[in-house]
Amino acid sequence: MIVQQIVFIVLLLATAFCFTKRIAFIRGNILSGRAEKLNDQPARRWKYMALYALGQKKMFKRIVPAVFHFMIYSGFIIINLEIAEIMLDGILGTHRLFVSVLGPGLYGTFISIFEVLAVLVILACLVFLARRWVLRLKRFFGREMTRWPKLDATLILVIETVLMTFFLSMNTADSLLQDMGYGHYHEAGFFLVSDSLKTLFSSLDAGTLVFIERFGWWAHIVGVFAFTIYITYSKHLHIFLAFPNAWYTRFKSSGKISNMPEVAREVKAMFDPSYQPEENAATPDRFGAKDVTDLSWKSIMDAYSCTECGRCTSECPANLTGKLLSPRKIMMDTRDRSDELGYFIKKSGGEKKEDGKSLLHDYISMEELDACTTCQACVEACPVSISPLDIIIELRRYLAMEESKVPSEWALMFGNIENNGAPWQFSPSDRLNWKDEA
Template identity: 50%
Template sequence: MEYIYKILFAVILILGVGYFAKNVKKLVRNIKLGQDVDVSDNKSQRWKNMSMIALGQSKIVRRPISGVLHVIVYIGFIIINIEVLEIIIDGLVGTHRVGLKFLPTSVYGFLIGTFEILACLVFVSVIIFWIRRNIIKLARFWKSEMTSWPKNDGNFILYFEMVLMTLFLVMNATDVHFQTLNSGNIISQFISPWFSGLSEGTLHIIERGAWWIHIVGILTFLNYLYYSKHLHILLAFPNTYYGKLEPKGQINNLEAVTKEVQMMMDPNIDPFAAPAEEAGEEEIPAKFGASDVQDLNWVQLLNAYTCTECGRCTSECPANQTGKKLSPRKVMMDTRDRLEEVGKNIDANNGEFKDDGKQLLDDYITKEELWACTSCNACVEACPVSIDPLSIILEMRRYLVMEQSAAPVELNNMMTNIENNGAPWPYNQMDRLNWKNE
């Protein structure tokens, strides 16, 4: 019977890890659909950002209540899952609490005791998160873009964590041998009396049941991440590493456009030569800006998958606060949803994308949303994992202006005035004093 359990455990482990690896491969494929961008500069600063923001949670704690609770859950969940290593070894080899064979009882007890305290803290923090989301109903969790799945996803993950923490404590509380050690059962010793009327055989069944459900639950949680906003647990690290290093007010220029302007101002350039001949055909992009996810760069697509849907960006957005339709969170969610749709299209067509008549612009993100943005960077500053919704908005605006000439009337008037008068106002350069009244 023991061999059957070992084989069953190995099969479950292989299936769980294998399916996760398959989804990771698909994730990387989708992100690589984006345009190439060089982010190999300033490695020391990038490592520092990753250490401070992703590992150190430095931006999370700017909002103290949710920040401290998140740190507890983050640290607790990671450290508690060290226990998974022991579970895996026990499952494959057929041992029971293999750590006791290699560690002194006091050391092993200290580790498990620490895990139990953290499990209790995680459970309490998750309950508070649930109350904030469902009873207090914080406004940022109930915006229009938080439809059934995004709203339920947040609760599902909280239930997952509650169940996993409970199973861990029950597993310890019903382990008769562990309880007799009287070392490490800091929390479970108070749960153990709940099962005092049961026989040792029944306790063993409960302990083994909790053990099996716990490891299956962890593997299920691992594979759930791909479909959940909690994918940021993994992607926050590369996302903060590849995050923007330039000052937030600095907007990138298209090299081909910059080159063309330089040529126009260079008296040595032949004005009758074709621009492509002067600039080089390869430097002129096929499309200015972005109308679909494939036009964005891969870091922006990584941003979309990393979005935590916490809503801090939208809660800080002045356009959203004044009732406009723009929600930076929705921009990231729409980008991810469209990217997933494109990925499924590729899967269904043997690795090739078949035009589905849809795109990110208009089908997901409207022009009204794009032009509502004030470019203030409040969303970028607020994001706890270095996501940049503004860069996507600007690329889509660039497409509207340079490819479709679809800028708002006010912007077209301004650009016409700059072209004709050298200033945004409708006055001739001879009437400069009139500008001061505008």
């Protein structure tokens, strides 16, 4: 047993180490964004998080995926209680430690609940795989859904199904061994699902059953360790980040565009030469965003929270009518670029900060940005409080104010507003003409 304990503890520490390193890397990438204060009104934030992250309020706009997603979500959270026991058993070399605390009656009840949830998780994963690969729902495809995003989505569902299968086969073998009174397999109560699966293994001898039980136990927990690290490279990171991303949501109308105080100061000074800007007023290196580091840290966290479900893109009027713009791609590009820049800086030992590439142009084109109607359908659709629109606007700001790259009609429109106070070429003196026209 002692060898198993040592192996277990080594694997646990290795997982904790790798996971911590990955989280530190992602945290660093997020914090490389511009400052934005989003910790006011804590009571309102907790409430919002409870409703939108814990309660998944937006998911329930589409009831079918919401129900199956809720199965996986509740399964994940509740079955993880079992992980606590597995951890202790692994470290202490015990077997089903909690039976001695809870007694077989209560313990069996808990395990039965976990098993029912495990079956629901398997069912939901199979339904999701079918929606993706049999029904081929439109929102799971699209230009940005290249090989890796599609593989990632499939892997997550397959891994979850396999982990639950290990869990159930381990319990079934354990139940049979309990019935036999074999070795250390003490009475642990009645397991609802595995009890009815016993017939599958009933012809097997004790040695094979012990192998199945041990294999299930190890494969399940090692799978959980590996999946924990995998998640940090995957869109599945939303299972953690959906919560802080909801907590740090921007409490503003989705149609309100953030102010640029640095521009406001310059314009105020133009209007009023005696105007004195407040002290410590910082002016950023550039107006708007060219790269991820010019975005608010919240926009980068948005990108790491995105699970690529495509609800945003499926409601985007530009995308629906065949334009290049896809809000999901905006988020995936932001994450990919943030990763790329993060790796580059890490590789250089933190000495170099720029690799000569940028989010704008290298990842996101003007054609995509110009097509946005700012209708906020993407913001409204997102179940995890992401705003692709904020990124689009920041990139447009850089294009307009730093590169002067706007469609020629917009340049004319700017000229009209500046000269006539209207986006069309009409004179201000004609503003009241409607009054006298029949």
